[in-house]
Amino acid sequence: MDTALVTRYESRTVESKRLYDAARRVIPGGVEGSIKHYSPYPLTFARAHGPLLQDVDGHEYVDYLLSFGALMLGHGHPAVVDATRRVWRDYGTSAFGLASPLEAQLAEVVQGFFPSVEELRFTNSGLEATLLAVRLGIAASGRDVVAKFEGHYHGGHEQVLVSVSPDLDRAGPARHPAAVPASLGLPEHFAQHTVVLPFNDYEACEAILTAERDRVGVVVMEPMEAGYVAADRAFVQQLRELTTRLGMVLVFDEVKTGFRVRLGGAQEYYGVKADLTALGKILGGGLPIGAVGGKREILELTSPLRKGGAVFHSGTFNGNPLSVSAGLATLELLKAPGVFQGVLDATDRLRRSIEQLGREAGFPVQTIGVGTVFDVLFSEGEVKNYRSRIAADKDSRLALDFLLMERGVFSKPLNRFSLSAAHGDDVIARTEEAFRDSFQSLRDLAAAT
Numbered sequence: 001m002d003t004a005l006v007t008r009y010e011s012r013t014v015e016s017k018r019l020y021d022a023a024r025r026v027i028p029g030g031v032e033g034s035i036k037h038y039s040p041y042p043l044t045f046a047r048a049h050g051p052l053l054q055d056v057d058g059h060e061y062v063d064y065l066l067s068f069g070a071l072m073l074g075h076g077h078p079a080v081v082d083a084t085r086r087v088w089r090d091y092g093t094s095a096f097g098l099a100s101p102l103e104a105q106l107a108e109v110v111q112g113f114f115p116s117v118e119e120l121r122f123t124n125s126g127l128e129a130t131l132l133a134v135r136l137g138i139a140a141s142g143r144d145v146v147a148k149f150e151g152h153y154h155g156g157h158e159q160v161l162v163s164v165s166p167d168l169d170r171a172g173p174a175r176h177p178a179a180v181p182a183s184l185g186l187p188e189h190f191a192q193h194t195v196v197l198p199f200n201d202y203e204a205c206e207a208i209l210t211a212e213r214d215r216v217g218v219v220v221m222e223p224m225e226a227g228y229v230a231a232d233r234a235f236v237q238q239l240r241e242l243t244t245r246l247g248m249v250l251v252f253d254e255v256k257t258g259f260r261v262r263l264g265g266a267q268e269y270y271g272v273k274a275d276l277t278a279l280g281k282i283l284g285g286g287l288p289i290g291a292v293g294g295k296r297e298i299l300e301l302t303s304p305l306r307k308g309g310a311v312f313h314s315g316t317f318n319g320n321p322l323s324v325s326a327g328l329a330t331l332e333l334l335k336a337p338g339v340f341q342g343v344l345d346a347t348d349r350l351r352r353s354i355e356q357l358g359r360e361a362g363f364p365v366q367t368i369g370v371g372t373v374f375d376v377l378f379s380e381g382e383v384k385n386y387r388s389r390i391a392a393d394k395d396s397r398l399a400l401d402f403l404l405m406e407r408g409v410f411s412k413p414l415n416r417f418s419l420s421a422a423h424g425d426d427v428i429a430r431t432e433e434a435f436r437d438s439f440q441s442l443r444d445l446a447a448a449t
Helices: 003-012 014-024 078-091 102-113 126-141 188-192 202-211 233-246 265-270 296-302 321-334 339-360 394-406 425-448
Strands: 045-049 052-055 060-063 119-123 145-149 194-197 216-221 249-253 276-280 290-294 365-368 373-378
Touching: 003 014, 003 394, 060 425, 078 321, 102 119, 102 290, 102 321, 119 126, 119 296, 126 145, 126 216, 126 249, 126 276, 126 290, 126 296, 188 194, 194 202, 194 216, 202 233, 216 233, 233 249, 233 265, 249 265, 265 276, 290 296, 321 339, 339 365, 339 373, 339 425, 373 394, 394 425
Parallel strands: 145 194, 145 216, 216 249, 249 276
Antiparallel strands: 045 052, 052 060, 119 290, 276 290, 365 373
């Protein structure tokens, strides 16, 4: 990236740098998760409200990270705050360790959005949800090999931490990708028990899964890769038919797409039903949560009432009243007339503006996504999967992100953009102006080099 941009960033964020250096003395890499880091160091934030963030150096930003998409109502929505306060007032605790009346209420609300969810179990994160979904799928199918798609991320557990963002020199043929471990410390067993599929290529998937039909018991996918690259409708429908025919459990990881693509997630958008659905993020209204829902006969494998053994699933804070109450408040607001449609409209307006402003500045900018989330890619080619996605010009996008930060717009560099119900016309207009100025500055930087 241009050294002048880095220098300006460092001069504006002295306190963030000081706190980052202090964190590095006690926290590996200074962050509580690899995805939270970017160079030269990430901002540290002090306050947030609605669609806005304030960093520790006093700079204000329109927030499009929204805690990686989890805050569909923005920061600190009064309904969510009031709901969590009522938990303290009425229950006197954040967790009983056993049941509260709210758990079944939220499960029923989720059923109303996702017809495929006949029963549901709560977890504490999307990672835990996909872990449980895979375990259930293996138990239900009786086959212990998992098929996943190249470039899809399902959390940091061993069974799916394969070919998440592989180097192409190790990734194998495009139509028959290799299983590439995405972390140190993964036993070879998991690469051997993971089949990697090419997204949006049904013929290749059919050939691979048919050949592996005696080993593969679970097919897990993000129906929209990285939360924004949509699968072709025919691809999803054909994959649904194929997995049914081969006796494989189809898992939709809707942690990113649930309540964002449509209120009923990608399943509503495509008109298909997965066997199991993993949810998280928005489901907790900004508090930690996850869930696995799906066919009754599969979920019942976790029941302690089951004779002959069960799929193990537990967790001290599963279904805790704070997270569940925040989720209930969020989903009740999202289904109110006009609320979700308002976020869709704001997203469409912003996307059109970004593309127009990019073209006016001479850049091949695309906004890729469905619903209330999208990414900005510098690419003229069609973006259909991991390999076409990573072919985009990352240097220009990274420079754009730092220019936007200078003008008060934030999403973690190279990350997707998410909108919330708090992103009204005023902040959209403010964002459009920031993009206009940033594209012009990016053009000037390009001309200077």
